[in-house]
Amino acid sequence: MNKTILSLSGGVGGAKLAHGLSRTVSPDYLVIVGNTGDDFQHLGLHISPDLDTIMYTLAGVADPERGWGMAAETWNFMEAISRFEGPAWFKLGDKDLATHVYRTQALKQGLGLAEVTRMLSRSFGIEHRVIPMSDDPLQTIIATDQGQLPFQDYFVRLGCRPRINTVEFRGSDRAHPHPDFVALLNSRELGAIILCPSNPFLSIDPILSLKKVRAGLQSAAAPVVAVSPIVGGKALKGPAAKIMEELKIPANNLSVAQHYRDFLDGLIIDSGDEHEAQVIEELGIKVKVTDTVMLSMQDRIDLAETCLEFALNVNPGVSPRPPGCGGHPG
Amino acid sequence: MNKTILSLSGGVGGAKLAHGLSRTVSPDYLVIVGNTGDDFQHLGLHISPDLDTIMYTLAGVADPERGWGMAAETWNFMEAISRFEGPAWFKLGDKDLATHVYRTQALKQGLGLAEVTRMLSRSFGIEHRVIPMSDDPLQTIIATDQGQLPFQDYFVRLGCRPRINTVEFRGSDRAHPHPDFVALLNSRELGAIILCPSNPFLSIDPILSLKKVRAGLQSAAAPVVAVSPIVGGKALKGPAAKIMEELKIPANNLSVAQHYRDFLDGLIIDSGDEHEAQVIEELGIKVKVTDTVMLSMQDRIDLAETCLEFALNVNPGVSPRPPGCGGHPG
Numbered sequence: 001m002n003k004t005i006l007s008l009s010g011g012v013g014g015a016k017l018a019h020g021l022s023r024t025v026s027p028d029y030l031v032i033v034g035n036t037g038d039d040f041q042h043l044g045l046h047i048s049p050d051l052d053t054i055m056y057t058l059a060g061v062a063d064p065e066r067g068w069g070m071a072a073e074t075w076n077f078m079e080a081i082s083r084f085e086g087p088a089w090f091k092l093g094d095k096d097l098a099t100h101v102y103r104t105q106a107l108k109q110g111l112g113l114a115e116v117t118r119m120l121s122r123s124f125g126i127e128h129r130v131i132p133m134s135d136d137p138l139q140t141i142i143a144t145d146q147g148q149l150p151f152q153d154y155f156v157r158l159g160c161r162p163r164i165n166t167v168e169f170r171g172s173d174r175a176h177p178h179p180d181f182v183a184l185l186n187s188r189e190l191g192a193i194i195l196c197p198s199n200p201f202l203s204i205d206p207i208l209s210l211k212k213v214r215a216g217l218q219s220a221a222a223p224v225v226a227v228s229p230i231v232g233g234k235a236l237k238g239p240a241a242k243i244m245e246e247l248k249i250p251a252n253n254l255s256v257a258q259h260y261r262d263f264l265d266g267l268i269i270d271s272g273d274e275h276e277a278q279v280i281e282e283l284g285i286k287v288k289v290t291d292t293v294m295l296s297m298q299d300r301i302d303l304a305e306t307c308l309e310f311a312l313n314v315n316p317g318v319s320p321r322p323p324g325c326g327g328h329p330g
Numbered sequence: 331m332n333k334t335i336l337s338l339s340g341g342v343g344g345a346k347l348a349h350g351l352s353r354t355v356s357p358d359y360l361v362i363v364g365n366t367g368d369d370f371q372h373l374g375l376h377i378s379p380d381l382d383t384i385m386y387t388l389a390g391v392a393d394p395e396r397g398w399g400m401a402a403e404t405w406n407f408m409e410a411i412s413r414f415e416g417p418a419w420f421k422l423g424d425k426d427l428a429t430h431v432y433r434t435q436a437l438k439q440g441l442g443l444a445e446v447t448r449m450l451s452r453s454f455g456i457e458h459r460v461i462p463m464s465d466d467p468l469q470t471i472i473a474t475d476q477g478q479l480p481f482q483d484y485f486v487r488l489g490c491r492p493r494i495n496t497v498e499f500r501g502s503d504r505a506h507p508h509p510d511f512v513a514l515l516n517s518r519e520l521g522a523i524i525l526c527p528s529n530p531f532l533s534i535d536p537i538l539s540l541k542k543v544r545a546g547l548q549s550a551a552a553p554v555v556a557v558s559p560i561v562g563g564k565a566l567k568g569p570a571a572k573i574m575e576e577l578k579i580p581a582n583n584l585s586v587a588q589h590y591r592d593f594l595d596g597l598i599i600d601s602g603d604e605h606e607a608q609v610i611e612e613l614g615i616k617v618k619v620t621d622t623v624m625l626s627m628q629d630r631i632d633l634a635e636t637c638l639e640f641a642l643n644v645n646p647g648v649s650p651r652p653p654g655c656g657g658h659p660g
Binding site: 044045074077079080081083084085093094095096097098099101102104105108119120123124 | 373404406407410411413414415428431438449450453454
C-alpha cells in the first residue's frame with residue numbers, strides 16, 4: 001500500500017494498535033494522531049498522557065505491566081515531592097519526568113505541541129509520525145455526581161469512581177486540528193483511517209470534537225475502520241463500559257458502531273462477540289470478527305494487519321450514511 | 331545569649347558554619363540569609379543553589395562528598411533528559427529535582443522566594459529561619475576573557491576556567507533586601523552578624539550589593555565578624571584564590587579583611603595563618619586564630635561557638651571605620 005494510513009489513538013489500548021501499525025507500515029505512510037483532551041498542568045509541568053503513552057509504546061520503553069509510564073522506572077522524585085506535601089496522586093517517575101520538564105520548557109519557549117512531540121519522538125528513535133490532534137488547548141471536562149472534573153482528576157485522582165452525567169470538550173469551539181491532520185483527512189493520498197481501540201467517549205470523541213474532523217471523516221475518500229474497545233460487554237482496560245452504563249448506553253459493540261455510524265465503514269469486534277455482527281451490519285457498517293485482545297507484540301502486529309486488510313475490503317461508497325447523524329456529540 | 335544572630339552565607343563552606351550555628355543557637359535566635367545571586371532558570375526551573383545547599387545541610391540530607399545536592403541521590407532524570415539533548419552540565423538529581431519543581435510552581439503561583447523557602451525549610455524539618463537575601467531578582471554576572479557569563483555558566487559549565495575581569499550584580503539597583511533582613515540589621519535585638527566562610531566576591535558581595543545592606547552593616551549596633559575562606563593562601567573549596575589573583579588581589583586573609591574593612595569588627599583566620607594576625611589588626615580589625623577547616627560535625631559546632639564567643643569580645647565602638655570605604659564595590 002503506498003497511500004498513507006491515518007490512525008486516531010488515545011492511551012494504552014490505542015497505543016498498542018498504533019505500535020502494531022508502526023511494525024506493519026513504513027514511517028512514510030503512517031500518521032498517528034493522539035488525543036490531547038487529557039493534557040493538564042501538574043506541578044507546573046505540561047503533561048500529555050496519551051502522547052507519552054503512544055511515544056513510549058512505539059519506542060519500546062513503556063512499562064508493560066502498568067500500561068503507563070516508562071519501564072524500569074524509579075520514584076525518587078515522587079518520594080521527595082511528597083515531603084513537600086505536593087500532590088502525589090499523579091505518579092511521575094524520574095525518567096518520565098524528563099519528558100514533562102523538556103516539553104514544558106520547549107512550550108514556554110514558544111514551540112507548538114506538535115513540534116515538541118516531533119523532537120521528543122526523534123529523541124526516542126521513533127521514525128513514524130506522532131502528532132497531537134491539535135496545538136491548541138482542549139480540555140476534557142467530565143460532569144459527574146461529584147461536580148465538574150478535569151479528566152485526570154476523574155480518571156486518576158478519583159479512579160473513575162464518580163458517576164458521569166455528560167462529557168464536555170472545553171475549547172473545541174476554538175481549537176483547530178493540526179494542519180497536517182486536516183490535510184491528510186482531505187487528501188487523495190489517504191489509504192485508510194483507523195480508529196484504535198480507545199475509549200470512544202473520553203479518548204476518541206475529543207479528537208472528533210475538533211472543527212472539521214468529523215466532517216472530514218464523513219467525506220474522506222478513504223475507508224474508516226475502528227477496532228471496538230468493548231470485549232464481551234466490558235472494556236479491556238479503563239472505564240469505557242462503566243461510562244456507557246452511566247450514559248444509559250448498552251456496553252456492547254453495537255453502541256460503538258452507532259456512536260461512529262455517521263462516518264464508519266467497518267468495525268472490528270472480538271471473536272467472542274460474533275453474535276453482534278449481524279445487527280451492526282444492518283446499520284450499513286461492515287464487521288470483521290477477530291481476536292482483538294493484544295497480549296503479545298505479535299498480537300499487535302496481527303491486529304494491525306487485519307485492520308489494513310479489512311480497510312481494503314470495505315467500500316466507503318457502499319456504506320449508507322444516515323442523514324443528520326454528524327455534528328458535534330458534546 | 332538572648333539576642334538574635336544574623337549569618338550571611340553562600341553555598342558549601344558557608345552552609346557548614348550555618349549548620350554549626352544551628353546546633354549552637356536556638357531557632358528563635360538565628361536567621362541565616364542566603365545568597366541568591368547564583369539563582370538561575372534551568373530547564374524552565376527556578377534553581378537557588380545556595381539556598382538549597384543551606385537547607386540540605388541544615389536538614390542533614392546534603393551529600394557529604396560532593397558538597398552539593400542530596401545524599402543517596404539517583405540520576406535517572408538526568409540520564410533521560412540527556413536523551414533529548416537537554417543541557418547536561420548542571421546535574422539535577424531525582425530527589426533534588428523535587429525542590430526545583432516545587433519552588434518553580436509556587437513562584438509561578440505568585441508566592442515570593444522567601445515564602446517558598448520557608449515552606450521548603452519546614453518540609454525538611456528545619457526549625458531555624460533561612461531567608462533569601464531578597465525576593466527580587468539579582469543576577470551575578472561575571473565579565474571574563476570569554477565574555478560576560480551568568481554565574482552558573484562560569485562556575486559549573488566552564489568550571490571557573492575563564493579569567494575574571496569584573497563581577498557585576500545585575501539588578502542590585504532595583505532589588506530590595508528581604509524586609510526581615512533589613513529589620514534585623516537595624517534592630518537593637520541583634521546580637522551579632524556572622525559572615526560565613528563563603529567566597530567574598532561571588533557569594534557575600536551579592537548580598538552586600540543590595541541597597542541598605544552595607545550601610546546597615548556599618549551602622550549595626552552588633553559586632554560583625556567574618557570567618558575567612560582563605561587558608562594558607564588558598565580557598566578550601568571553590569575559586570576564591572584564583573579569582574583574587576585575577577582581580578590582582580593577594581590571596582590572603584589581609585585581602586579579605588580589607589574587602590570587609592568598612593564594617594568588619596573581627597576576622598577569624600586559620601591557625602596556619604597566624605602570621606597575618608598583626609597586619610590585619612593594624613587595620614583596626616580584631617583577629618581570632620583557630621582551626622577553621624570543618625571536616626566533622628563537631629568542627630562545625632566548635633567554629634560556630636568560637637564565632638559567637640569572638641563576637642562577644644570584639645567591641646564595635648572601638649573599631650575605627652575609615653571614611654570613604656563604604657558604598658557599592660561592584
